Amino acid sequence: MIDKEWLPEGVQRCSFGKFMIWLAIWGAILLWGVYGMYLVLSKGLVTTNLNNYFGFGLWITFDLAVIALGAGAFFSGFLKYIVGIKELENIINLAVIVGFICYVGAMLVLVLDIGQPLRAWFGYWHPNVHSMLTEVIFCITCYCTVLLIEYIPIILENRKLSQNLFIRKLAHNFHIFMPLFAGVGTFLSCFHQGSLGGMYGVLFGRPFAYREGFFIWPWTFFLFVVSAIASGPAFTMLIATLMEKISGRKLVSYDVKMLMGKIAGSLLCFYIFFKILDTWYWATVTLPKMGLTFDQVFNNNAGFGKWLLWTEIGLCGVIPAILLIVPKFRRIPVLLYTAAILDCIGIVINRYVFTVQTCAAPVLPFDKWHSYTPNWVEWITSIEIIAFGVIVLSLSYRYLPLFPQERQLNKS
Amino acid sequence: MEHKEFKVKWGMVIDIDKCTGCGACMVACQAENNIAPMQDGSDKTMTLTWMLVYELSNGKPFPDHEIAYLPRPCMQCGKPSCSTVCPVVATTKDEEGGIVSQIYPRCIGCRYCMAACPYHARYFNWYDPKWPKGLDKTLNISASPRPRGVVEKCTFCHHRFMEAKEKARYEGKDPLKLPEDAYIPACAEICPTGAIVFGDLNNPEHKVAKLAKSKYAFRLLERLGTDPQVYYYSKREWVRRLADNYLSTEKTKGE
Numbered sequence: 239m240i241d242k243e244w245l246p247e248g249v250q251r252c253s254f255g256k257f258m259i260w261l262a263i264w265g266a267i268l269l270w271g272v273y274g275m276y277l278v279l280s281k282g283l284v285t286t287n288l289n290n291y292f293g294f295g296l297w298i299t300f301d302l303a304v305i306a307l308g309a310g311a312f313f314s315g316f317l318k319y320i321v322g323i324k325e326l327e328n329i330i331n332l333a334v335i336v337g338f339i340c341y342v343g344a345m346l347v348l349v350l351d352i353g354q355p356l357r358a359w360f361g362y363w364h365p366n367v368h369s370m371l372t373e374v375i376f377c378i379t380c381y382c383t384v385l386l387i388e389y390i391p392i393i394l395e396n397r398k399l400s401q402n403l404f405i406r407k408l409a410h411n412f413h414i415f416m417p418l419f420a421g422v423g424t425f426l427s428c429f430h431q432g433s434l435g436g437m438y439g440v441l442f443g444r445p446f447a448y449r450e451g452f453f454i455w456p457w458t459f460f461l462f463v464v465s466a467i468a469s470g471p472a473f474t475m476l477i478a479t480l481m482e483k484i485s486g487r488k489l490v491s492y493d494v495k496m497l498m499g500k501i502a503g504s505l506l507c508f509y510i511f512f513k514i515l516d517t518w519y520w521a522t523v524t525l526p527k528m529g530l531t532f533d534q535v536f537n538n539n540a541g542f543g544k545w546l547l548w549t550e551i552g553l554c555g556v557i558p559a560i561l562l563i564v565p566k567f568r569r570i571p572v573l574l575y576t577a578a579i580l581d582c583i584g585i586v587i588n589r590y591v592f593t594v595q596t597c598a599a600p601v602l603p604f605d606k607w608h609s610y611t612p613n614w615v616e617w618i619t620s621i622e623i624i625a626f627g628v629i630v631l632s633l634s635y636r637y638l639p640l641f642p643q644e645r646q647l648n649k650s
Numbered sequence: 651m652e653h654k655e656f657k658v659k660w661g662m663v664i665d666i667d668k669c670t671g672c673g674a675c676m677v678a679c680q681a682e683n684n685i686a687p688m689q690d691g692s693d694k695t696m697t698l699t700w701m702l703v704y705e706l707s708n709g710k711p712f713p714d715h716e717i718a719y720l721p722r723p724c725m726q727c728g729k730p731s732c733s734t735v736c737p738v739v740a741t742t743k744d745e746e747g748g749i750v751s752q753i754y755p756r757c758i759g760c761r762y763c764m765a766a767c768p769y770h771a772r773y774f775n776w777y778d779p780k781w782p783k784g785l786d787k788t789l790n791i792s793a794s795p796r797p798r799g800v801v802e803k804c805t806f807c808h809h810r811f812m813e814a815k816e817k818a819r820y821e822g823k824d825p826l827k828l829p830e831d832a833y834i835p836a837c838a839e840i841c842p843t844g845a846i847v848f849g850d851l852n853n854p855e856h857k858v859a860k861l862a863k864s865k866y867a868f869r870l871l872e873r874l875g876t877d878p879q880v881y882y883y884s885k886r887e888w889v890r891r892l893a894d895n896y897l898s899t900e901k902t903k904g905e
């Protein structure tokens with residue numbers, strides 16, 4: 239293999255040619271997405287299916303979903319470096335890279351989504367300290383930098399690069415300060431997840447999203463934080479499993495996966511309990527105060543039936559919470575993976591309804607329900623982020639020592 | 651965010667019983683505020699209609715069927731849902747007069763304000779504004795055109811307010827005590843039936859201040875707490891009931 243000396247020591251990788259074909263496929267998708275970006279940036283948002291009713295659509299849903307699923311990075315970092323759960327070192331590198339991909343992807347999507355991308359820095363120049371979105375802008379940019387700082391030492395551990403003494407020492411120094419960055423990352427990402435939830439909860443003009451809360455924070459602030467850390471570790475574990483299926487090699491021991499499942503399950507139980515309470519209070523107190531009934535904020539014909547709520551809370555909330563929290567179920571791989579998938583789907587539905595159903599539900603009594611379907615430009619630019627993620631992850635897996643257990647697990 | 655009180659509070663009272671739905675207010679608004687003609691105006695979810703006339707129906711079959719027209723400008727809310735959420739302070743409510751501003755050169759086009767506004771009074775510039783040859787000569791030099799990618803909305807023809815204050819200063823009068831006819835938005839000026847009355851809600855001498863206190867006066871979605879500065883007026887109970895969301899057991903406000 240041409241790149242043999244760049245590969246981590248003692249592990250097997252596919253041939254260079256095969257790897258190039260894999261990269262070319264995803265590269266082609268990425269290029270298609272770049273064309274979509276070009277269309278949006280040159281011709282404007284009129285190239286999408288967004289409109290005056292749906293100012294937020296697929297992109298913001300995608301953004302919120304990947305940010306939540308990428309929470310495995312900060313939470314695993316917190317548990318490993320601050321709480322001291324040592325077993326997580328076997329998956330922390332992957333969690334950091336997945337988090338990095340999710341955050342970079344979210345930033346790219348946001349650049350497309352705003353009408354004046356060249357003014358994106360105004361969030362720092364003219365900040366409105368009362369806006370949850372200002373907090374989002376601060377946190378996403380700062381935490382993306384932190385994730386980059388956390389990713390760099392993993393890159394520096396490449397076999398060839400680390401032959402250089404300076405790089406080796408630099409990587410070592412990065413590692414020394416990693417608990418500090420893990421702490422800063424935890425703070426930033428926590429507030430980021432929360433402010434994304436707060437963004438919707440404060441919308442007192444939108445009964446579907448509005449929530450009362452504690453001091454200046456609506457309940458959605460806290461629910462978004464907990465739901466993110468309840469799905470992030472599950473998503474990281476699923477990515478590890480998917481990588482195992484694709485590469486045909488064992489990368490993480492099942493014990494570590496069960497631990498990730500247990501973390502996600504415990505938090506999902508906590509989350510779903512409060513989510514049910516929140517929904518009940520909203521349906522029986524908040525909505526009637528605004529003159530609306532629970533039935534009025536759902537509409538099957540527009541594609542926003544109650545089935546979405548039952549799927550989110552029941553099928554993708556209560557069921558995975560039980561499957562993940564009971565050790566007997568967790569020990570069965572198919573149940574662990576199914577529960578993790580349901581957990582992630584539930585959180586995506588949550589972000590979708592808060593983003594799109596909020597805009598679709600009429601508030602003026604003489605207005606009507608609206609529907610929204612994203613067009614190909616919105617889809618391809620979102621898929622582009624997935625392609626970007628696959629490429630970054632593929633390169634990282636091939637050239638960096640991501641999984642400390644890999645050699646041991648594949649000895650036979 | 652704190653709820654600011656102003657000495658002068660510009661407001662409207664729109665008499666729905668007088669409105670014929672002719673749409674002159676919409677046209678006047680578009681011309682006055684340099685809203686470019688759309689390439690395709692058939693998709694109403696993409697158009698810029700700072701002033702939009704809704705058709706209301708009592709939902710009853712003939713012969714009891716009744717309709718009404720409800721012109722909807724920006725409500726210039728006392729407690730705006732939009733300005734509090736804007737991440738870059740591109741929309742504020744801090745000027746004497748209580749008009750919610752929109753600062754186009756600062757707007758980043760995130761559309762969070764649009765998601766926040768329950769009245770759909772905010773519009774995004776999906777297209778580059780283009781005026782057909784010759785029509786550009788009709789542009790109003792007092793109102794700045796907006797580029798693609800920013801949000802815009804009714805400002806009660808704020809440039810007219812600026813001009814009225816300037817004139818008052820020039821004449822040695824107090825710009826904060828403008829007489830009723832010194833400053834009128836284009837929609838109120840053009841309305842052929844006089845359905846739109848405009849003035850200072852805090853000035854008891856102004857007609858709007860009296861009309862807003864009528865038992866037939868109401869505001870849109872009052873129970874959300876936005877405290878709009880636009881009032882409506884109708885003697886028809888079904889019209890007033892359509893102004894807000896009510897549970898079936900609740901009585902219409904004022905009944």
